[in-house]
Amino acid sequence: MSPEALLEADRLAVRVGHRWLCCEFSLSLRAGECLVLLGPNGAGKTTLLHTLAGLRPPTVGRVALAGRDLSTWPAGELARQRGLLVQQQPDYFAASVLETVLVGRHPHLGRWRWEGPEDIALARGALAQVGLEGFEGRQVLSLSGGERQRVAIAALLTQAPTLFLLDEPTNHLDLHYQIAILDLFQALAREGRGVVMVLHDINLAARYADRVILLDGVGGVLAGRRAEVLQAEPLSRAFGHPLRQIEVAGRAHFIPD
Amino acid sequence: MPSRDLDCCGAPSTHGKGRLVASVPGAAPAPSLAGRDALGRPLTRCLRVLGGLSLAGALAFAFALHAGEVTVSWADVAAALGLGPGGGAADVVRTLRLPRALAAYACGALLALAGTLMQILLRNPLADPYVLGISGGAAVGALGAIALGAAAWVVDGAAFAGALTATCLVFGLARGDGAWTPTRLLLTGVIVAAGCGAAVSFMLVMTTDIRVQSMLFWLTGDASGATRPWPAFLILLAGLALVLPYARDFNVLARGDLPARALGLRVERLRLLIYVMASLLTAVAVTQVGSVGFVGLVVPHLVRLALGNDQRLLLPAAALAGGALLTAADTAARTIMAPTQLPVGVLTALIGVPLFLFLLMRHPR
Numbered sequence: 001m002s003p004e005a006l007l008e009a010d011r012l013a014v015r016v017g018h019r020w021l022c023c024e025f026s027l028s029l030r031a032g033e034c035l036v037l038l039g040p041n042g043a044g045k046t047t048l049l050h051t052l053a054g055l056r057p058p059t060v061g062r063v064a065l066a067g068r069d070l071s072t073w074p075a076g077e078l079a080r081q082r083g084l085l086v087q088q089q090p091d092y093f094a095a096s097v098l099e100t101v102l103v104g105r106h107p108h109l110g111r112w113r114w115e116g117p118e119d120i121a122l123a124r125g126a127l128a129q130v131g132l133e134g135f136e137g138r139q140v141l142s143l144s145g146g147e148r149q150r151v152a153i154a155a156l157l158t159q160a161p162t163l164f165l166l167d168e169p170t171n172h173l174d175l176h177y178q179i180a181i182l183d184l185f186q187a188l189a190r191e192g193r194g195v196v197m198v199l200h201d202i203n204l205a206a207r208y209a210d211r212v213i214l215l216d217g218v219g220g221v222l223a224g225r226r227a228e229v230l231q232a233e234p235l236s237r238a239f240g241h242p243l244r245q246i247e248v249a250g251r252a253h254f255i256p257d
Numbered sequence: 258m259p260s261r262d263l264d265c266c267g268a269p270s271t272h273g274k275g276r277l278v279a280s281v282p283g284a285a286p287a288p289s290l291a292g293r294d295a296l297g298r299p300l301t302r303c304l305r306v307l308g309g310l311s312l313a314g315a316l317a318f319a320f321a322l323h324a325g326e327v328t329v330s331w332a333d334v335a336a337a338l339g340l341g342p343g344g345g346a347a348d349v350v351r352t353l354r355l356p357r358a359l360a361a362y363a364c365g366a367l368l369a370l371a372g373t374l375m376q377i378l379l380r381n382p383l384a385d386p387y388v389l390g391i392s393g394g395a396a397v398g399a400l401g402a403i404a405l406g407a408a409a410w411v412v413d414g415a416a417f418a419g420a421l422t423a424t425c426l427v428f429g430l431a432r433g434d435g436a437w438t439p440t441r442l443l444l445t446g447v448i449v450a451a452g453c454g455a456a457v458s459f460m461l462v463m464t465t466d467i468r469v470q471s472m473l474f475w476l477t478g479d480a481s482g483a484t485r486p487w488p489a490f491l492i493l494l495a496g497l498a499l500v501l502p503y504a505r506d507f508n509v510l511a512r513g514d515l516p517a518r519a520l521g522l523r524v525e526r527l528r529l530l531i532y533v534m535a536s537l538l539t540a541v542a543v544t545q546v547g548s549v550g551f552v553g554l555v556v557p558h559l560v561r562l563a564l565g566n567d568q569r570l571l572l573p574a575a576a577l578a579g580g581a582l583l584t585a586a587d588t589a590a591r592t593i594m595a596p597t598q599l600p601v602g603v604l605t606a607l608i609g610v611p612l613f614l615f616l617l618m619r620h621p622r
Binding site for chain 2: 050053055075076077078079080083084086089090092093094095096099100103104106107109111112114115159
């Protein structure tokens with residue numbers, strides 16, 4: 001394990017039931033980098049993300065955060081280091097936006113501590129970052145899908161982990177918010193944090209990824225730097241549709257043939 | 258925390274009353290009144306709410322000792338509580354009304370607390386303490402004992418044993434191959450409750466004499482036989498002491514299993530704690546006063562509507578409100594048709610049903 005790696009997958013393989021989602025691969029993510037998981041529907045991107053988050057054990061190999069095996073982290077300590085944005089955040093009970101966002105402070109508070117002014121300031125700051133200033137007192141159940149997604153992102157920002165794991169962070173978001181949110185996480189990475197995200201859009205991946213893991217849906221994995229993985233040929237094979245690579249403003253874009 | 262602002266914060270917001278939400282990079286976010294109301298000075302608010310509910314409970318309790326077929330003067334009520342000299346009426350209060358009022362208070366609190374826990378466990382604001390078949394199991398035990406002509410303490414023991422049997426049965430069946438989702442738990446509970454319902458109907462049909470009356474009182478919920486309220490009180494205090502330290506964990510758990518695990522919770526252990534506590538509290542209450550309905554459903558729901566879903570406040574507030582409500586309902590059950598005594602379950606249903614329908618109408622979602 002290299003000491004400077006924030007997240008390191010070492011000969012990792014994941015199986016669900018009898019199906020291998022990915023064969024053995026190794027990859028390390030440094031602080032400051034953005035890793036994107038790509039692949040067709042049902043390829044196991046979410047399962048792999050949960051494995052990288054330490055929420056399910058790897059079938060083979062190991063995952064380490066800051067040089068320490070994920071299975072040896074106490075749950076509470078791990079929650080202060082890595083945060084997960086889930087794909088669908090259901091709302092079972094009515095709650096205000098501020099209360100919902102403050103849930104992110106849970107791992108930072110002792111058993112009898114209540115959220116203090118500094119926690120509330122963090123939550124308000126996070127809401128401002130996702131463009132939801134003034135929404136503190138609103139009920140989450142009254143919000144639109146895109147607004148709820150941004151509330152979930154604000155809760156994650158309030159958790160303030162070193163490693164962000166995002167399952168489709170652009171879900172429900174309008175185009176300008178998609179770019180804004182991804183810009184935000186890229187900026188967070190540049191400040192010295194790590195970002196791992198599942199994306200559907202190859203071109204957004206090409207824009208934000210430093211490293212890419214491409215799952216082909218039948219167990220094959222291609223993992224490496226963006227330029228090594230994002231090429232027309234492996235992408236076409238993984239997504240089952242021919243893609244053509246074009247250069248626009250010095251950046252690779254992929255369009256379906 | 259990241260310092261960079263979104264470059265789109267000036268975008269029009271469809272839900273922001275049409276105004277533009279502009280953000281100034283680096284500026285401290287302006288405090289909002291709505292947010293301050295939601296969370297301002299939470300401890301002070303908690304003390305105020307819990308103090309108010311305690312006072313309501315004390316009033317309901319005092320009235321329970323005062324009112325009845327024979328109205329006892331306040332001086333005699335005070336005397337019965339050891340606060341001064343009193344006449345013979347103090348004995349009525351001490352031996353009859355006091356234990357009954359205490360039992361009603363304890364059981365109301367137990368049921369409301371159990372209902373709140375069950376709603377977290379099943380992530381459903383419409384769950385109640387009986388939804389997993391606990392009252393059904395208790396009813397089978399109690400009615401079986403009544404049918405055999407057993408003594409009152411045997412009926413209580415059989416009810417408790419029945420409740421625990423149903424709890425273990427539902428837990429074992431729902432756990433199955435290890436998957437333990439709220440849906441699976443709920444379906445198993447509903448089916449076990451239906452089975453118990455059939456057994457109860459069978460016993461009612463097969464019993465032909467005066468014992469049917471006892472059975473019906475038990476099924477509706479009745480506090481007249483409650484003479485030993487202290488065990489219920491002790492269990493209530495123990496239950497509160499056990500669940501309150503986890504109240505903030507419950508808030509996180511209400512967000513769903515996966516987000517809760519990502520925030521560092523041990524979800525399986527926490528759910529087991531909730532299940533065991535909710536079942537035990539319900540079993541104790543049902544053993545004392547039979548299957549009184551609606552307290553465990555309506556009280557947590559009402560308190561949540563009034564105070565929000567922060568379990569740190571909701572759990573103790575629901576317990577206090579449940580105690581006050583059942584004490585008041587039991588007093589009404591004793592007095593409104595005196596000398597005929599209604600089972601308290603009829604009163605809670607009469608209050609609960611229209612109240613609940615009203616709430617549903619006001620909150621169509």
